[in-house]
Amino acid sequence: MTQQEFDCIVIGGGPGGYVAAIRAAQRGLKTALIESLEMGGTCLNRGCIPSKALIANAEVLRKVREANKFGISVGSVSFNYQAMKERKDQVVARLRKGVEGLIASNQITSFKGFGKFISPFEVKVIGDQEAVLKGKSIIIATGSEPRPLPGIPFDHQTIHDSTSLLDITELPKKILIIGGGVVGCEFACLHHAFGVDVTIIELLPSILSTEGKAIGDTMAQIFKKQGIKIETQAALTHMEKVSQGVKAHLSDGRVFEADCALISVGRKYNTDKIGLENIGVIVEKDGSIPVNSFMQTNVPHIFAIGDITGKWALAHVASHQGMIAANNAAGVYTEMDYAAVPSVIFTSPEVATIGYTLEKAIQAGFDARIGKFPFQALGKALAAIETEGFAQIVVEKNTGQILGAQVVGYGASTLIAEMAVAIGNELTIKSISDTIHAHPTIAEAWMEAAFLADEMPLHLPPIRK
Numbered sequence: 153m154t155q156q157e158f159d160c161i162v163i164g165g166g167p168g169g170y171v172a173a174i175r176a177a178q179r180g181l182k183t184a185l186i187e188s189l190e191m192g193g194t195c196l197n198r199g200c201i202p203s204k205a206l207i208a209n210a211e212v213l214r215k216v217r218e219a220n221k222f223g224i225s226v227g228s229v230s231f232n233y234q235a236m237k238e239r240k241d242q243v244v245a246r247l248r249k250g251v252e253g254l255i256a257s258n259q260i261t262s263f264k265g266f267g268k269f270i271s272p273f274e275v276k277v278i279g280d281q282e283a284v285l286k287g288k289s290i291i292i293a294t295g296s297e298p299r300p301l302p303g304i305p306f307d308h309q310t311i312h313d314s315t316s317l318l319d320i321t322e323l324p325k326k327i328l329i330i331g332g333g334v335v336g337c338e339f340a341c342l343h344h345a346f347g348v349d350v351t352i353i354e355l356l357p358s359i360l361s362t363e364g365k366a367i368g369d370t371m372a373q374i375f376k377k378q379g380i381k382i383e384t385q386a387a388l389t390h391m392e393k394v395s396q397g398v399k400a401h402l403s404d405g406r407v408f409e410a411d412c413a414l415i416s417v418g419r420k421y422n423t424d425k426i427g428l429e430n431i432g433v434i435v436e437k438d439g440s441i442p443v444n445s446f447m448q449t450n451v452p453h454i455f456a457i458g459d460i461t462g463k464w465a466l467a468h469v470a471s472h473q474g475m476i477a478a479n480n481a482a483g484v485y486t487e488m489d490y491a492a493v494p495s496v497i498f499t500s501p502e503v504a505t506i507g508y509t510l511e512k513a514i515q516a517g518f519d520a521r522i523g524k525f526p527f528q529a530l531g532k533a534l535a536a537i538e539t540e541g542f543a544q545i546v547v548e549k550n551t552g553q554i555l556g557a558q559v560v561g562y563g564a565s566t567l568i569a570e571m572a573v574a575i576g577n578e579l580t581i582k583s584i585s586d587t588i589h590a591h592p593t594i595a596e597a598w599m600e601a602a603f604l605a606d607e608m609p610l611h612l613p614p615i616r617k
Contacts, residue, residue, distance in 0.1 A: 154283045156261075158184045160481050161275055161287035163267035163426065166193020168458035168470030169293030170251055172478045176291075177258040179482035184285050185260050186267035186277055192248045194295055195467040198315040201247060203338060205240040206318070207498050210345035214500065221537050233346065234321050267294075269427035272451060276427075289453045289481035292433075292441065293474065294426055296419035296459040301330070304391050310398050310412045311391065314339070317414050323348055324411035328400050330388055331416040332359030334497050337371065339414055341500045344380050351381040351408060353400060358384060360497070363558070364509030366524075366544065370560050371499065374540055378500075383408075421460045436462065445487040447477035455481065464493055492576035496565040501540045504568035507556030507575050510546050519549045523581070523605025525597050527561045529612060532592040538562035543597035545571070545581065547605045552580035557601075563594045570598055581605050 160176040162169045165187030173185040190197045209231075219226045255262055265279025275290065277283045298313035300306050308316035314335050323346055329336045332354030344350045352359060352375075358368035359375070359382060372382055387403040397411040421439035428435055434442055434450045440462030447455045455477035458470035472488070479486045497503040513520035524544035527533040541561025547554055557571035574583060585602035589595055603610050 155286070156184070156283060157286045158182050158261070159287070160184070160289050160291065160478070161267075161285050162186065162291045162293060163275060164193065164293035164295055164458070165191045165251075165255075165262070166293060166295050166458065166470065167195045167467040168295070168474040169193065169291070170255060170474075171471040172291045172293060172457060172474030173260045174254060174258050175475045175478035176481055177260050179478060179484060181289075181478075181482055183258075183260045184263060184287070185255060186263045186265060186275065186285075188264070188266040188279060190248055191255065191262070192244075192251045194297070194315075195470075196247055196251065197244055198318065200467055202240045202244050202318050203314075203342070204498055205243045206236060207338070207342055209236045209239070210342050211500070214345055218537070231346070233323050237319075237321055240318070267426065269431045272431040272454065289455065291447075291455045291457060291474070291477050291481065292423075292426070292449075292460065293457050293470070294422040294460055295470075296421050296465065298415070299418045299420040301388065301391075301415055301417060304388075304415065306415065307393070310393055312412060312414050314414070314416060324397070325349060326397070326410040327351075328353060328398065328408055328410040328413040329416060330391075330400070330413060331418075332356070332382065332384070333362070333416060333418075334360070334495075336414065336416040337375075337497060337499050339416065340375070340380050341498075344378060345500065349381075349410075351383065351410070353386045353388060353402070353408065354382065354384045355387055356384065360503070363495075363497070363503065363505055364511055366509070366542075367503055367505070367558055367560060370541070371503065374501070374560075419459065419465060421462070423460050438462065445489075446480045446485065447473055447488060448480065453481075463490065464495075466493070466495060469493055492572050494568045494572045496568065498565065501538070501561045502564035503558075503560050504564040505556070505558045506568055506571050507554070508546050509556060509558065513546050513548075513555045518555060520546055520555060521549055521605065522546050523601040523603065525600040525604060525612070527594075527597065530592075530594065530597055530600070532594050532596070533562060535592065536562065538594075543567065543601050545584070545598065545601045545605050547581045552582055552606070554579055554581060554584070557598075559597070561594075561597075567595060567598070570595060 159181035160183045162173045162185045176183045263277045263281045265277040267275045275285045326349040329352045332352045360368045398413045400408045423439045441456040457473035459465045476488045494506045527541045528539045543559040546556040589599040
């Protein structure tokens, strides 16, 4: 077994880990990167990218089916899900190869294996390339994995997690989705687009409950109109596998049957098997690792980033945390700021949020109000036949400071970037309303929402007090 010394060791090659390794190498640190599975982690191989590749297929299919609205005749439409799955795999492989190339070009030493602490400064690599690595600083980026419900283990055939459901080659006729959060709603839209009978079973009063009432209510209405069935305040007691698939039993006695089920009720932090008990790093009961704004754990030369910090389970947050951790490991002291974190849900239509919802702003003590502009009043949306949804801005009444923004509709994933810049730079509503927005574009919705927040609507009737 070889022994090697490095300035920085990164455990985990996901979107946090490989970015941290690249930035550490750019800062002049001799860097090692340990990954037990594929480079790119969950996001690239088993999450963000493969799901969005399939969602892109679904979006094209939707447009083709609606071609007659544009005066285009296409005849009967069919699709090959096996070919779609193969395209998804090709996209993942191409991007993974790109990540591997970046690691090599930055002269990062990569190790294929499982990283486990044997002392505060030493990590043992167990696997294809067994070694003991000694590092002056160590960044933990081990991520998370889907969490099963108690008593309902994944079998990855009829009871799926998000990973196994992405790898099926034949679509079910009916699927139950347990959990109406981000992952559940994305898969609901994806499978519904391919003609699958979808039922969402959600314990809470609303789907997407973390995104605020406006979004939860709007998306529930849109889903029901599309034909996606939603059961809220529905407590699952147990699930049984039967010859035809699965049966889900609810606390009120109702039983739902389907060919298969997706359990999407959260994720488990990968911190329990990496030897943290050997080095004195504090781990919370839920498995998360507390960190300060420099991404340091309670052991100063050991950093933690990504899902395991218990902050935001988002790839772009993990990447940013990775850069912060690497900077500090190299003595370039920078702090993490979570004030302007955009979040996107790739449903149909898309959802994107940042900062405070109106409810959370009021709870935090702000004298807040919103400006909300419907896509139905937007020229570009009408021209593109994409009129579902709205854009709204949450502002502080006295100062006009932008506290948050939410958008449901066409291009939401791109639109949210403007609000990220605004909130990240503490801009006021005047900064948006006084900025000339190109016409006709979907981005005009922000300007119109800003006019409304300032009680000076342009393309909606005057506000009556």
